[in-house]
Amino acid sequence: MKHALFILIFFACASLVPPSARSQTDNHTVRVSVAAITALQVSSGTVNLSITGADVIAGQDLMTATDETTTLLWGTNSSGKKVTVQTSLTSPTYTLKIEALSPTQGSSAGQIILSSTPRDFLLNIGRSSGSCTIRYIGEALASQGVGADAHTITFTVANQ
Amino acid sequence: MKTRIHITPILWTALLVILTGSSAIAQQSAIHQRLLLHVPELNALSVPARLLPLDQSEAKEAAAKLLWTSNGSEKKITVAKQTPHPAGVRITVRDVDHHASEGRSVELTGETDIDLLYGLQRSAGACVIEFSLLSAFPASAPPVLILYTVTNS
Numbered sequence: 001m002k003h004a005l006f007i008l009i010f011f012a013c014a015s016l017v018p019p020s021a022r023s024q025t026d027n028h029t030v031r032v033s034v035a036a037i038t039a040l041q042v043s044s045g046t047v048n049l050s051i052t053g054a055d056v057i058a059g060q061d062l063m064t065a066t067d068e069t070t071t072l073l074w075g076t077n078s079s080g081k082k083v084t085v086q087t088s089l090t091s092p093t094y095t096l097k098i099e100a101l102s103p104t105q106g107s108s109a110g111q112i113i114l115s116s117t118p119r120d121f122l123l124n125i126g127r128s129s130g131s132c133t134i135r136y137i138g139e140a141l142a143s144q145g146v147g148a149d150a151h152t153i154t155f156t157v158a159n160q
Numbered sequence: 161m162k163t164r165i166h167i168t169p170i171l172w173t174a175l176l177v178i179l180t181g182s183s184a185i186a187q188q189s190a191i192h193q194r195l196l197l198h199v200p201e202l203n204a205l206s207v208p209a210r211l212l213p214l215d216q217s218e219a220k221e222a223a224a225k226l227l228w229t230s231n232g233s234e235k236k237i238t239v240a241k242q243t244p245h246p247a248g249v250r251i252t253v254r255d256v257d258h259h260a261s262e263g264r265s266v267e268l269t270g271e272t273d274i275d276l277l278y279g280l281q282r283s284a285g286a287c288v289i290e291f292s293l294l295s296a297f298p299a300s301a302p303p304v305l306i307l308y309t310v311t312n313s
Contacts, residue, residue, distance in 0.1 A: 038189040040189065047196070050198040051198070051200070057204065058204040136195060142283055143231075144199070145199075146231055152193075
């Protein structure tokens, strides 16, 4: 009972002490860590490219069709980066070319023929976010006949 | 007194963190897009010279080039007079980029389709077509309208 009374008196007195006399300081360390971050996105997951009669010139074996409906968007906080592109098809029937148009950052590697080996698509995109239009050019020869190629195209951010 | 540490849950947690982290990075640095390149059957024909003068006094009055492209199999090109006309016309094919129909000559008297080039197989090419009149017709007569068609053999 004595103890309880003592504790009660102690806290009552402590509450009368001004706040400045009670203040304490402490600190802790906050470490903000930013890992290498890379993000890629395409505006549409599927592209249908069809060669039509309008793409055929009588007397010429080569028939071409172009698609520029999709966009590639990227963001990376690392320097010295590029974007490569490749297709899943090891032996396509027809030729498929690709080109980055009007990149907002970096530079286009120009028109390239897609293959199963990664090829440069965009260069010098380091520490930026940007976008470009993807131009696909499908080429078929009359001698290659009728058919279809189903590609899965992979864009990858890689070290330059 | 020994303190027991349950290490199994810690290991599972660490493994989960590693797998989750590496998967997220992989998804962000590469992306896929599917593309279907479709090539249907396509046929094209062209006769650059649209109007040929026909002179009744010459055996071979006019010549023109016929160009074609077809990615189909077993095709032929037929020819017909599209409108009724009193004059018959002989058409002879020469200088063909295709081996099958060299020197072929057909006579157009009615509006029936007649085979001009045949055995075309996934090809693009050209030939010269020569026209001659089978009979005289008045100079005031309208032009002979000739229709070329790519069709199955």
